[in-house]
Amino acid sequence: MSSWFDYTINGLIIGNVYALVAVGLALIFGVSRLINFAQGSIYLVGAYIGWVAVMQLHTPLPLTIIVVAAAAALVGLVIERFGLRPLQNSVRIAPLLATIGISFVLDQLVMLTFSPNPRALPSQLPDVRFQLGGGTIGPLDLLIAGVGITSALLLFVFLRYSKLGWAVRAASQDRDAAMQMGVDVNRVNQAVFGIAAALGGVSGMLVGMYYNQIDTAMSLQATLKGVVAEVVGGAGNVPGAVIGSLLLGLVESYGVAVFGTSYRNLFAFLLLVVVLVLRPNGLFASTRQAPPEPLTGTFIAPSRPLRIPRWALAVAAAIFAVLPLFPVSFYVLQTLINAWLLGMLALSLTLVAGTMGQVSLGHAALLAIGAYTSALLSLTLNVPVGLAIVGGGLMSAALGTLLISPSFRLRGHYVSIATLAIGEIVSLVILNWESVTRGPIGISGIPPLTLFGYDLISPSSVYWFSLAVMVVLALLQGRLLTSHLGRSFRAIRDDDIAARAYGLSLNRYKSLAFIFGGFAAGVSGGIAAHLYSYINHETFNTQQSILALTVVILGGLGNVVGAIVGSVALVGLPEVFRIAAEYRILIYGIVLLLLVRFRPQGLLGTI
Amino acid sequence: MTSAPEALLALSNVNTFYGQAQVHFDLSITVARGHIVCLLGGNASGKSTTMKIILGLVKPRSGEVTFDSASLIGLSTPQIVRRGIASVPEARRLFADMSVRENILMGAFVRNDRDAVAQDLDRMLTLFPKLGQRLAQRAGSLSGGEQQMVAMARALMSRPRMIVMDEPTMGLSPLYVDRVLELIRTINQDGVSVFMVEQNASLALEIAHEAYVLQTGKIVLSGPARALKDDPRIRDAYLGGSEAA
Incomplete structure (x- = not known):
């Protein structure tokens, strides 16, 4: 029987996976005030690209990660360029609906290409478990934690020290003012969608490896979990999204420990509703933030x-x-x-x-x-x-x-x-x-x-x-x-x-x-x-x-x-x-x- | 009108619409190189839209906008900024969660000469000495007057040939109003042309070379600031009675 330690590790690992999705959502929301409902589809695409890489191309793990990140980023760029940029000057509901449409198209394309049947996605890692404290931890847990922490560090360095990163931060705080500083908002959007998609795709691949199974139902679930984590952390808040994800992972894991697996998602959505009702700006929202969506x-x-x-x-x-x-x-x-x-x-x-x-x-x-x-x-x-x-x-x-x-x-x-x-x-x-x-x-x-x-x-x-x-x-x-x-x-x-x-x-x-x-x-x-x-x-x-x-x-x-x-x-x-x-x-x-x-x-x- | 030296910025016969509503009617404004030009007008006269036209945030339906004899029509805002126009937006619009230093450096976004940018940052700190102690602070935590200083420093960091300012004295304490006007004059003496939109006519006319008065989208009055200050129509409309600040 699993110990509390195991449930904690499990919660943090799953939280790490959610974080990869939620950070992308937060970046996109920050820059374009848009909740990207297609994020889960990119995660799905990532999982299947991972499958193709591992099973068909037999790539080694590091190369698999790079292939998945690059291919998913490409999908993100295509979505931004052809799905969303043409809608820049239309009403605000338009991009929201567009991401919903894109998500359905992507999911169906994956389903038609690979069939809806689940597939195994082996992790290529040795199947050993190390004793640690009161429980065990495996190499895949360490890989997921490593990818999560590395991505967070890279993202931090990018936002803090690169010129494009500055542009992303400026645009997410005041888009018009950023333009008046010479920031090309289209490039910022591109960067953000590319990064979000790369992270989302890698996340999908890691989850597939974690459960050694991928199927097309993953997409909607990932979008939902990512959105929950992002909103819990405060929409558009990147560090908040990470903390919200870890919190979500832990809440789910402990919920499963007490009530059983079928309650996992129930806890996730209850957490969302509670946060939306009590703190709609998220747990870490700063007070200066305007109420969401002022211009209906x-x-x-x-x-x-x-x-x-x-x-x-x-x-x-x-x-x-x-x-x-x-x-x-x-x-x-x-x-x-x-x-x-x-x-x-x-x-x-x-x-x-x-x-x-x-x-x-x-x-x-x-x-x-x-x-x-x-x-x-x-x-x-x-x-x-x-x-x-x-x-x-x-x-x-x-x-x-x-x-x-x-x-x-x-x-x-x-x-x-x-x-x-x-x-x-x-x-x-x-x-x-x-x-x-x-x-x-x-x-x-x-x-x-x-x-x-x-x-x-x-x-x-x-x-x-x-x-x-x-x-x-x-x-x-x-x-x-x-x-x-x-x-x-x-x-x-x-x-x-x-x-x-x-x-x-x-x-x-x-x-x-x-x-x-x-x-x-x-x-x-x-x-x-x-x-x-x-x-x-x-x-x-x-x-x-x-x-x-x-x-x-x-x-x-x-x-x-x-x-x-x-x-x-x-x-x-x-x-x-x-x-x-x-x-x-x-x-x-x-x-x-x-x-x-x-x-x-x-x-x-x-x- | 006096014969101005050489036009740096010129709007000619600009007509702007928001949907069906016309905002500008054959608007023509010239900013001479090295001058401070002020656009006066009440609420809803189309002042802020004029700023947006110059910065490419709003596209006019007809008319021409030229900067240094080259047309700005069809250029994006970032492209216009790269031509040498910097902006101090209405209500300052700082990047509230970034530090003061980051805000000022954002002004140099279009530049790639790192060393010179670092020097310019030091120059800003001599021009705005108060900001020196605030560099690491969140820009959103500054007072309105301090934020205005940051916004001006930020605009100067791109080494612009012209700065456009939307109501730079709005919401500031009288002390800061004088300070801001003084700084605008200093900036101008360093060779930067200034185009500013103001509601506070008496203050603006103190420092401007020329001024235009906009009323529901039409220029109703223009000329050298000194002449306008004594113009009875301006006095009645803006400077009369308790309105004078």
Whole structure:
């Protein structure tokens, strides 16, 4: 049995690995006030380059490290040059969305190249363990510690003594002033992305060696852990990121020691939420620091929305309503049912992210809450399915709002981080709360859809039911947007300080938006549960959150009709073009990138 | 207007827009070599935007900006700085977490002559003796007046031919205001041209050679500072009553 000493060593080693990711995030945040959600993808790329080097090229370890660092740095430079630099003068949400898109594209490219199956990544180090104090330590532990400390020293020397390092520090404190000293900010960005990517790539390789396994799921986890460590240390604070990482490593390791492995991530995200709520600027923030994201007004692209006449909408609704009366294939109906379900989720997200300006990256959690509530109500309490779905919606509204409420005072990127973490927490609670959720086994045998005693078995009845629910939700939301309440939401999005000065209570309005949005998403999840008849903690994952976000951006933030059009387009077009499932997420990522670059206001415009 | 010696910086017929709103209307300003030129104007008159145009932080929609007879249009801010224009930004904008020494040396970022830079640092310490004891301190911890000294030293470190200053006396105690004006004069006597934006007309006209008055994006008055000081329109607008500092 491992000793506390071993858990401490393990925590510090893992912390070292997180530090390599978090330092890169901190450098990038410092210079461009951007949380690079693609950092984990570079880490993934690093791990696979390491695999190619070790297994195919048979490079010795020192050369492997250099190859991985160089190749990852190159990826970082490409991301900076082609993904982010063109967005320099666009709204602030654009680079954030771009890094999300880039991360999906990179992950999928790795998956398509190497297959999603895990691979072994041997460390090439002798498998011995040295007795030390009350525990043991291996050569790989020493290697990771050595790489961590060496990188920290090199980075320190670079920032303190090189001209480019000075430029990086100056630009991270005052970008405009640095330019007026003759600092070329593009070069600084390049340097920072190159360094961040090199560190991230090496980190991925080391983790792969540490567990002797690499797989494509590493990417999102690494981004999340890196972001947690960076925010704990204070966004943009490089030494803070190192300390935050070590702290995170220790918290996780001790958490695992006490509660078991499946609680590891739960501790990480709880730490994040606690820090975000109590000290959103991080544990080591200096007092002079301005509150994060002061300018929300520029966060979302302003535009003139496309007005679609009511009769056109009515005609479109009527056409879709009578569609099952014609001889259309089951396949078409099935696709459209998926579109309607995604449409409800998109309605929810477009309200929260578009109208209210809270860009949620954990929206799938609302689906999960609705789905589990509805499934369990109908299975264990024999509640009629129709009522159970409403129950799911209400539970999502209540629980979702409650969970998000601690982060109501956050803005911009921080909301995205918090929602991402909350989404993960929900999924981890579902995984670990076995007495209620049946844990990793999931819930099977969920009764099919019924309404007032009638079974909705035929595809057309399910189709009509989901279409009707979505249309009702859309009409309600449209009404909401034109009301006083909708105006208040937009006022808070555009300038929350001014809105507050006019007497609007941020907490109340944000709650209302999440309650309404939570209900729509919960209903969607509930219907899905009865449709699938089996759900588990992975049914509603981050990919769905990102898909919903892409839909919302495609349709135009805050745009109700846009959300539905976006859903039909993103669910339907891959079917029309018969794109194989494994390429779809790649396509979504590319769509997101193209939208951000060329039409940030979406097809129908921001409302 | 008197016939100025030779134009170092010239803005001619500059029109600037922020979205739909026009900020500058056919703006033309000349800074003669070796002169101190002051741009006066109230809030929202377009003063700070003029600074941003010169530094390339904002691009005009039409018009020409030349420095030493070469156009600055299309150049990036770092390129413009390398041409010999240094800036003392509004509210000083020091690198708060870097030391005073690092801040001053950042001013020499465009230079590669290490030894000369070290000499210039010493020169700054004779020009701003107070900073000598503060070199290792975080720049953010200095008082406003001291920060202004650092900002000016930082600007001089690039050995500029011209310094542009955005409201150098803003928020300073009367003691420091006099000191700053004195230093601007000294800097100018060392051969550096100065273009400054000021709200405090009476002070600015004390040290300027020429001045321009900007009102909602248009130059409404210009000429030698001495003449303007006695101009009744200036007196009414800026120097009248209790407004005079």
